[in-house]
Structure formats: structure tokens, C-alpha cells
Amino acid sequence: MELPADGELPSLPQVVLRALEACRGDADYRDIGRIISADTALCVRVLALANSALYGRPGEINSIDQALQRLGTNQIQALIITASLRQLLFDLGADRWQQLRDFWRHSLTTALTARALGRLTGYPNNEEAFMLGLLHNVGELIALRQPTGENQQALLDNQTEMGARLAEHWGLGQMAVDAIRYQHAPAREIRDAGHLVKLINLSTRLALADSSGIEAAQTIFGLTSALTREICARIEREVSSVAQSLEIPLDGPFDGESAHRRLFNRVVRTALVEQAMQTLPAQSTDTELLVTALRNLVTLTGRPGLVFQEQDGVLRLLAATRTSPPHIEVPLDNPRSLVTRVATLHETEALAADNRTILDQQLLDLLDCASMMCVAVNGALHCHGVYVIGLDASGDAEDSQVLLDLFARRVADLADTLELDTRAHSDEMLEHLARRIELRKRVHEISNPLTIVRQYIHQLQGKLASLEGSESLKPDLQILREEMDRAAGLLERISESDSTDDHAGAPPLDLNSELTLLCELFEDALFAPAHIDCQPTLTSADTHVRATRGPVRQLVMNLVRNAVEAMDKGGQLHLQTAAPVWQDGRQWVELVIEDSGEGIPESVRNRLFKPVRSTKGPTHSGLGLSIVKQLMDDMEGIVSCKTSDRGTSFRLLLPAAPDSGKYDREAHEEPGQ
Known part of the structure; x- marks a missing residue:
């Protein structure tokens, strides 16, 4: 059976319309990610692209958050816009719209249940469980696009195997493939199966309100009937909340034509505006x-x-x-x-x-x-x-x-x-x-x-x-x-x-060396005129990071410039590095930039790292932190902020270069050693 193209799966138009509006607004990748996570077809597109060989490391992504971080905000927005155009090609009848709504409700319920059960039973990657719950019945979504007849019925009869083959095609790993393949296996036969297989199997039963689901929860994980019912009730309320936010009615007949027309009008108007901009x-x-x-x-x-x-x-x-x-x-x-x-x-x-x-x-x-x-x-x-x-x-x-x-x-x-x-x-x-x-x-x-x-x-x-x-x-x-x-x-x-400098093929960047150079540059250009006392504290450990000079230099420039502007009457600026730092199972090099200014205003804190109107007057952009966030996302780093009336501190975790110590050794070795 031939596998479908990743972009040939329909979404509910309400979800695509909301995602398109988020892309056109000020939403960051997390806001867009929450919308994408509510739709199987959008998740398929994101997952397939993030795990493709285009990004050099196929098969490593097993959650939506990881996929969004790898692709970056610009790529995600391009993908959503493309999805909105493709959605216009799907001409579903009234009965198919209702089937699509019911499919959406079941897949989201399964995903939320799998995440909740994963937390309860100690599964180490709850977002992977959520994603597999969302994709477990993707074969049924493929069948929805087919005309009624033998071909559609053949797809429905083999939808589980189709989903397993797609999971293998996307490089999700054998456990994910098995979780989809054995989603309908009897509870007694999977008691000793892998944890992910058991999560998807039980979540599917509970999402279907299968009468045997309560008993299966006891058989598979030893959960009491009272606890299982409480979980199901909580998930039902959560699905209703998501549906309400997306304006998707869950009760009674459903016809997506109205939302489909709104999406069509939005896409047409967007195309008209883009054409007007091109002639400017x-x-x-x-x-x-x-x-x-x-x-x-x-x-x-x-x-x-x-x-x-x-x-x-x-x-x-x-x-x-x-x-x-x-x-x-x-x-x-x-x-x-x-x-x-x-x-x-x-x-x-x-x-x-x-x-x-x-x-x-x-x-x-x-x-x-x-x-x-x-x-x-x-x-x-x-x-x-x-x-x-x-x-x-x-x-x-x-x-x-x-x-x-x-x-x-x-x-x-x-x-x-x-x-x-x-x-x-x-x-x-x-x-x-x-x-x-x-x-x-x-x-x-x-x-x-x-x-x-x-x-x-x-x-x-x-x-x-x-x-x-x-x-x-x-x-x-x-x-x-x-x-x-x-x-x-x-x-x-x-x-x-x-x-x-030509950085093509350059080795990992030594963060300490870069900071030393920049501090020397900033001393005359920024610090001395503003009466800023800068105190770098650089670790003696290896600080090679998996990044190039340009993005790192722009990160530091933006944060240091913001810090200097925040101390308009002079003050203390502290730069500190530490390595190695371990977080989320990965090794990082830490950079902390701390000033003694008056802190970030409350109005800005609520939209930190998003483009905002500057509070510093017409000569300041207000874009610095947004650029910092984008650069950190592009290099798969982590940035956080602490602020009060005594100052502001930014903590950056940059991916440590693998075996970066060898660059120090090679630098001191004579040829032929």
C-alpha cells in the first residue's frame, strides 16, 4: 500500500485559520506550537520536515517542542502558510466534515490521555506519548480523503498498519512503530510490552469510552476504576476547553464549510496584500x-x-x-x-x-x-x-x-x-x-x-x-x-x-575568547562613556560551543547594549561563564549577563522575548530580546531571565561542542606529534 505525501492530509479549517492568524500576529513558536499540537495533519507536516535529511539528523525528533526548536519560527510560519493553501484544495462533503471533527476529538483525547498516564506512571518522555497519541490513527485520516468505496474501506481496514509504516517512515523509532501497530491488542497480551506501547493502547481505549477501558487500566497499570474515571473526566474537560478556544462545536451536527470559507477569504486577502507589497x-x-x-x-x-x-x-x-x-x-x-x-x-x-x-x-x-x-x-x-x-x-x-x-x-x-x-x-x-x-x-x-x-x-x-x-x-x-x-x-x-573572517567549516567557537575580545571592544565604545564598570568572570574550563561567531556576537551585543541602556546613570555589569552545565540530558556552556539597572518594567515582562514597543524612547528598538530569542532558538539554546528593581540577569545555555577539549589540545600540538 502506497504511503501518502505528508501534505495530503486534511485539517479542521478552524485550526488552520487560528494557526495562520497566530503567524500573522505576534505569536512566538510556543503559541504556534500549542495550536499545531491540536491537529494531527499539522503535526505530521512539522514532524516529517524536522526529521528529514534536510536538517542533517533524521530520526531524532519525537516531540512537537523538539520539532519546533529545530525548524525555527520562520520555517514554521512558512509551513503553516503552505498548509492553509493546501487546505483550500480539500473539498469535503457535510458527512466528511463531521467525520473529520470526530477524528480530531478522538485523536486529541488520546494524546492528552497518553500524556496524563505517562506522568502518572513515570514515563520519561511525556511529550512523545502525547505526539504518538495524536498520530496513532493517522491511517483513518488518510481514508477520509478517499471517495466512498472499496479503496476507502481497504484503507480503513488497514489503517493501523498504515500508521505504523508512516511512523517508521518518519524515523520515530521501533517503540513508536509498535505503539501504533499494537494499539488494539488485548490488554492481557501487552502487560509485559514496552511502556509506550501500553500507554497508547490504554489511551485509545479510554478515548473511545470503551467499556473495557476501566478494566484494562487495572490490568495494564494497576489503576483503580475511580482514578481512571477521574482522569477521563479531566481530559474531557480539557478537550472541551481546547475546542471552545478554536471555535469547534463538539455537540450535534458539524459542517466545516463556514470556517472553510473564512479560511478561503483570509488566504485570498493575504495574497492580495502580498501582491500589493511586491509592487511597492x-x-x-x-x-x-x-x-x-x-x-x-x-x-x-x-x-x-x-x-x-x-x-x-x-x-x-x-x-x-x-x-x-x-x-x-x-x-x-x-x-x-x-x-x-x-x-x-x-x-x-x-x-x-x-x-x-x-x-x-x-x-x-x-x-x-x-x-x-x-x-x-x-x-x-x-x-x-x-x-x-x-x-x-x-x-x-x-x-x-x-x-x-x-x-x-x-x-x-x-x-x-x-x-x-x-x-x-x-x-x-x-x-x-x-x-x-x-x-x-x-x-x-x-x-x-x-x-x-x-x-x-x-x-x-x-x-x-x-x-x-x-x-x-x-x-x-x-x-x-x-x-x-x-x-x-x-x-x-x-x-x-x-x-x-571566513567561518565556513570553522571549528566550534571558544566563548571565553570571544567575550574577552568583545569586552575590550565595549570598554571604549560603550562602558567608559556610560560610566559602566564591567567585571568578567570567565571559567577556566573549556567553553567551546556549537555555534559560529556571528550569532554569538550578536547575542552578546544585544544583551550588553540593553544592559548599558538600562543603567543610564552608570552601574555594574557582570559577565560570567561556567562549564560544563548539565540540563535535560545535554551538556551546555553557561553565560550569565547581569546588570545593576532598575529592572524590566512589568508591561514588558509579560511579553518577554516577543517584539514589543520599546520603553526607552524613539531611539531604541524594543526588538533586542526578540532577536536574542530567535538566535537562541536557531542554535537550539536556552535563555531565561530574572529581573527586579535591583537589576536584570540573563542566563544563556549554549550547546557545548562535542569533545571540544580536543581543540585546545590541537592548538598546542606541534606538527607531527
Whole structure:
């Protein structure tokens, strides 16, 4: 029986729609992961990609969390968008929608039950149990796509074996394959089977509300009937909660056409906005971008528009489509009009008929419309501005809002990129200085022995001056000294030139060496001007990490720069390394960066490591911690934070390089040893 492609399995449209909305919003990979974990087809796509040879280590991933960490946020978002497009190809009838809903409910119930039983019985990997519970009946999902008839029935009759073969194809390991293959085996026959096999077998029975499930719980794990019923009741409440959050009705008939149409409309609008963005020429400033994008918005919506730019707490009208823009500047300290409320609250809003200010009426006159809608161009850095479009009295405000939100989000992304390019230029300057310092250190190390040799030549010339017959040696010694001087001059010129590093195929990075170099760089560029006392405490143990210089340097730069900005009146900065550190069965190198500032504000703590509007003023991005989190995810590291009014401490666990001690040994070995 031929195995299906990983992308040919249908999902409930409500789940895909919610995942797509999460990708378009500010959700991080954990938020997206919780949505993916509620759907078998999405899990299949994520798992198959993470375990593919594209990522170099097939067959190691056995949980959704591990898969998300390996793929990274950008890849996950691309996968979700692709899944939303594929979902539009699935044209299921009313009876199939209900079957798909029932399949979803059963698989999620099995997964949650397997996780709960795993915790209760001491299984070491509860997320693996959850994932296998979600995938145990994937063969049934394959059959749902087939027309009614012999082929579909053949798939249903062999769905268990199909699921086992897929688990083997995904490289989940023999225990996972057996867990799917023996999910319907009699309880008495699996009492001495592997732990995972018993978990999936019992979870499947309990999810089906099989009358023999209570008895099987006693047979397999020795659980009392009262405890088993309590677990089942708790899982049922949890499934209901998840269904409610995704707007999936569990009772009565189910028809997914409405959600399918909403998904279709969302995908079409997204495609329209993306097409509008592709025709947008490159801009060099926020102001140019906002004005140029207004033309695209008018083309996209077919409605007149205005655009305001926010600067220093004031909204300034930049452009209008039906007339030359008059001079309008609106302070944001008293947000009564629609445009100022939207700029302050960052929520898209249409004008209410009974709540109009004089400014609202002036803007309506500029638009020559009965009503209007405003949306904030709210990026990760800050609110760049506000777009206003005119509406007819009978216009579809809800339909316009979806399109307007998508458009403003993409303009905000482009505006953020413009500012990040400026920040990146600053980082490039620091990188350039770092290379210069490193090159000068190397030149200095070479110059030291040259200086000693030159000094000995000078002394030798003095000694030979008093010896008879030494006149013939003086020209040779003078030539030697001149050549030494020339070599020293060449080294000096090299030290004044730029250098580049090629890290392709480079060995693991020595974290201590990198920190020593960066601290020397930061001393003059950051610490001294801000009156910061930096105290590095570097372990004597090996600190080679499985990472390249660029990401590690950007991590440290972002955290150190944030720390310096947090201590605007000076203070103490402490950098500390430790190795080896053991956590989750892996070996890490620990880096702690601690400042004595006033701590992270409460409003920022609640969205730590997500892009937020900076609390430090217009010159600060607010993106530093988001970038740190993304970099750590990409290198499969762990980052945590402690903060109070006495300071903030970031703890980074970087993956230790395997057998990294050999690099120290090789560095000190002579050729041929």
C-alpha cells in the first residue's frame, strides 16, 4: 500500500485559520506550537520536515517542542502558510466534515490521555506519548480523503498498519512503530510490552469510552476504576476547553464549510496584500514608505485614504488621495478623535455615528465619505503611523477591517526593516572594530619577537665594532636590520587595513575568547562613556560551543547594549561563564549577563522575548530580546531571565561542542606529534 505525501492530509479549517492568524500576529513558536499540537495533519507536516535529511539528523525528533526548536519560527510560519493553501484544495462533503471533527476529538483525547498516564506512571518522555497519541490513527485520516468505496474501506481496514509504516517512515523509532501497530491488542497480551506501547493502547481505549477501558487500566497499570474515571473526566474537560478556544462545536451536527470559507477569504486577502507589497518600490525613510504605500492601499480597497505619521507624540497628516493634504498636527495626549484613539490603543476601529469630534468631521470632508476606518501601522519597534480609509454608509466594515489589518501589518514589517537596517549598520561598525582589534592583537604577537630580534642585532653590531676583522660583517647585519624594519612596517600597515573572517567549516567557537575580545571592544565604545564598570568572570574550563561567531556576537551585543541602556546613570555589569552545565540530558556552556539597572518594567515582562514597543524612547528598538530569542532558538539554546528593581540577569545555555577539549589540545600540538 502506497504511503501518502505528508501534505495530503486534511485539517479542521478552524485550526488552520487560528494557526495562520497566530503567524500573522505576534505569536512566538510556543503559541504556534500549542495550536499545531491540536491537529494531527499539522503535526505530521512539522514532524516529517524536522526529521528529514534536510536538517542533517533524521530520526531524532519525537516531540512537537523538539520539532519546533529545530525548524525555527520562520520555517514554521512558512509551513503553516503552505498548509492553509493546501487546505483550500480539500473539498469535503457535510458527512466528511463531521467525520473529520470526530477524528480530531478522538485523536486529541488520546494524546492528552497518553500524556496524563505517562506522568502518572513515570514515563520519561511525556511529550512523545502525547505526539504518538495524536498520530496513532493517522491511517483513518488518510481514508477520509478517499471517495466512498472499496479503496476507502481497504484503507480503513488497514489503517493501523498504515500508521505504523508512516511512523517508521518518519524515523520515530521501533517503540513508536509498535505503539501504533499494537494499539488494539488485548490488554492481557501487552502487560509485559514496552511502556509506550501500553500507554497508547490504554489511551485509545479510554478515548473511545470503551467499556473495557476501566478494566484494562487495572490490568495494564494497576489503576483503580475511580482514578481512571477521574482522569477521563479531566481530559474531557480539557478537550472541551481546547475546542471552545478554536471555535469547534463538539455537540450535534458539524459542517466545516463556514470556517472553510473564512479560511478561503483570509488566504485570498493575504495574497492580495502580498501582491500589493511586491509592487511597492524600495524606500529609504518611514515617511516615503507610508506615503507610497497609501497609493497601493487605495488601489487595493478602491476607497479614498489618508495617512498620518507619528513623531514625538504628535500625528502629522502626510498625504490624502482626493486633495492636497492641509496642515494637520494632532497631539496624542488627549485621544478623543478616532485617529488619535487608534494611534494610542493600536486597535482598528470604524467611526461611530454618534461619536464624532470636529477633527473626525474634517477628515470625513477630506475623504468625501459618510464614514471611515482607521488602523495603526504598529510595528515591533513602535507605531509608525495611522491609515484612514473612507467607508460608505452601507459599507462592509468587517470585510474592510480584515484587509486593512493585513495591509498595515505588512507596511509595519517594512518600516521595521528600514530601522533595523540602520541598527544593523551600527552592528557592522562594531563588528568591523572587533576585527580590527583582533587583527592588531595578532600583529602585536608577531611584532614582539621581531622587536627582540632587532634589539639583538643592534647589540651584536655594538659588540662587533670593537673586534678586528668584523668590518666585512657590518653590511650584512645592516641589511638584516633593514629587512626586519621593513617586515615590522608591513605588519603595521596590515594592522591598519580591514580583515575578513571566513567561518565556513570553522571549528566550534571558544566563548571565553570571544567575550574577552568583545569586552575590550565595549570598554571604549560603550562602558567608559556610560560610566559602566564591567567585571568578567570567565571559567577556566573549556567553553567551546556549537555555534559560529556571528550569532554569538550578536547575542552578546544585544544583551550588553540593553544592559548599558538600562543603567543610564552608570552601574555594574557582570559577565560570567561556567562549564560544563548539565540540563535535560545535554551538556551546555553557561553565560550569565547581569546588570545593576532598575529592572524590566512589568508591561514588558509579560511579553518577554516577543517584539514589543520599546520603553526607552524613539531611539531604541524594543526588538533586542526578540532577536536574542530567535538566535537562541536557531542554535537550539536556552535563555531565561530574572529581573527586579535591583537589576536584570540573563542566563544563556549554549550547546557545548562535542569533545571540544580536543581543540585546545590541537592548538598546542606541534606538527607531527
